Amino acid sequence: MAKDQNYTADQHQMQYKSGMTRRDSLKLMMALAASTLLPAVLAGCDSAPVSTTDAGADAAKATTEHWPELKLAPITAPGYGKDPNLILPPESPWPLTLTQAQLTLVAVLSDILLPREGSVPSASEVHVPAVVDEWVSAPYERQQQDRLTILSALTWIDDEAQMRFSKTFVALTKTQQKAIMDDIAFDTAETPVQFKRIATAFGRFRSLVLAAFFCTPEGTKDIGYVGNVPIGGDYPGPTKEAYAHLDKVLADLGLTEYAYPIEAG
């Protein structure tokens, strides 16, 4: 994992840095919230945003269906092979490919999906964008499919921001960002036709962000997983609370009389 890799910081201080400390990350978020403009250079994107109408309004403007037809060069780096060291996994198994602007957009979107909640850190605070970068930069088939899906979604989101508000997504106000999110973050039967494709693509991105978050020690603790610790003696089985819940479930489903016998103790 490339968690400690730092990206070259140029004139813009408002950039996601992979491996940044929690405090750096908070500074970034404050800066982003106050920002007015960030570069919208997306590598590999051969589409240009469609011209927009008057900019600046918070109200969502109806956009018609659009899609960036990205032509991405295939990832040609080798994988980690069929006999990698499992005890000390490769730190950086292949070159990372997201641009600074893409990483910053990923950081902003990740934190909209998973903001800090009390003592539980946000997605970017636990370096979710670095995991996304590693994933979309990987040479394997599934990840290359996700690469096209996710880079297309990132481009679409900035295109949409430009069309509606004449700014990149990260430069929008929270209200403006929320307006776009509300249109694309729900992939249901009611999703308007012009948002169908982005909603599906954004769903893939969301799944990746959720996985990356919950696979961190902080995320694993947050979801409540308590396994992978050695137990002396026999497996203790469910807790009293868990059995009590099962009893209620069985009763609700009319299954109490068919309950599997549980040994006392």
Place this chain on the structure above:
Amino acid sequence: MNNFDFEVLVVGSGAGGSMAAYELTKAGHKVLMLEAGRDYDPKTETPMFKRNGEAPLMGAGNSDKDFGFYDATVDGGWQVPNEPYTAADGSEFLWWRARMLGGRTNHWGRYSLRFSEHDFKGKSRDGLGADWPFDYDDIAPWYDKTEALVGVCGTNTGLDDMPPSSDGILQPPPKPRITELLIAAAAKKLGIPVAPMHRAVLTRPLDNRAACFYATPCGHGCSIGAAFQTTTSLIPMAKATGNLQVITDAMVKSVDTDENGKVTGVSYVDKKTSTVHQLQAKVVILAASACESARLLLNSKSARFPNGLANSSGQVGKNLMDSTGANIGAMVPALQGRPIYNEDGHTANHLFIPWWGHKAQERKELDFPRGYHFEIGGRFNEPSSGIAGNVQGYGADLKRQVKQNYGAYIGFALRGEMVPNEHCYMDIDPEVKDKWGIPVARFHWKWSEHELKQVEHGLKTAKAIFAQMGADVGELPTPEQAILKGGEIIHEVGTTRMGASPQDSVTNQWGQSWDCPNLFVMDGGVFASNPHKNCTLTIMTLAMRNSSWLSSQLKQGAI
């Protein structure tokens, strides 16, 4: 070979080969074992306790590591570098291989169910496939010995599909999990039993192996020896006798014979130097895996054996069988938000659904001849790349959905018996060779109505059980859509089947080839049928029984 004067040469270090080596070395025979893969040390190489988040891609599988980064398989999976296999036009078949000491035992599921009397006499019952050349009672004592040596946890259930072990053989099973208890109640309401799984995982210490401590997935391998693999048990135990030597990176390319047709030894490629070596042996045991052993025989042609060695019956490579497989699952709303506890257990099924339909099949009530079981899953797993599930939105509500669904998903995996058919076999590809110049296996595959009807029954049954749990699996796929690919369950067997007659089988009941008395097969190739109950326990049991017989023959001077 440092003048190591061995009597028996074993090809392969997996379940069959290691058990053969163990049994023979304990009986005082010198054994040389050849393994096509590299040496492997579970003590230092097993990623115990490693978290998904520490691995590239959160441990997710890919073409380098099909079952995930931490899967114990070395240099293998669905493809082995530089060692291809092919499929005939219109056929699709997947062949899992490992290239490591211990072979596939380092990562297997460890499910260890005995075959029952029904399983050995399928043809007598329904006219399909082939009977085995012995009865359940002949092998039952050997199941006891194998279970005691391997260490199997479970209970005697009294169910007709689960013949009992002798008293004191099985180790106690772990307590069921909440999800399994819910499934058990739902199934019971439909008259379907649920029982403790039998698994080759120690719940009590055995020899130098520790009992399970209920953490870290068995598929990573098990450095403490609780989950059975030959590299922590049979191989070191055989080595301790002083009678075993092992050569790794040794890819056998042919079994060699003299002008009388007697097996004289093998030729192998030393992969490190790409040089070919010949070894002489009094007895050769093939345990390279069903299809690798059959490939070896078919590639061992001579003037006397123009169709390959031990193939006067024409059955080598034929009768290829896998288990049927299909997956079905759903979110169970009643389990959403349930109290969290440590559900790792021994990291696989504590309970499962054994086949319950023998009586119905006797009464001709079912439209498919052979049974299946369900492996049942659903627990508070360590988060992985697939944890998100079907969720919507963003922010606090998004995270609430993921937490609500955590531990509420249940999946069933069907594993069923297929009947051998003329369309399922392997032969040698006339064009393609591997890196070592050895012609490769070519697969031919087609499921029959027997398997499709069985899968259809399984899907409907699963849907009904889920409905009892208040869960909807949605519209069922057709069996053609649902059935997994040939080979995908990694239970491929039958390519050198045993039988009662040299006309229609490759070996006798001892795994001794009919054509060459000093050539034995001790892997899954000898299976006359492929019961739904996972093949490894029976591979090991046959290897123990047949090596014991071989030892007696050697001591009598009969071979």
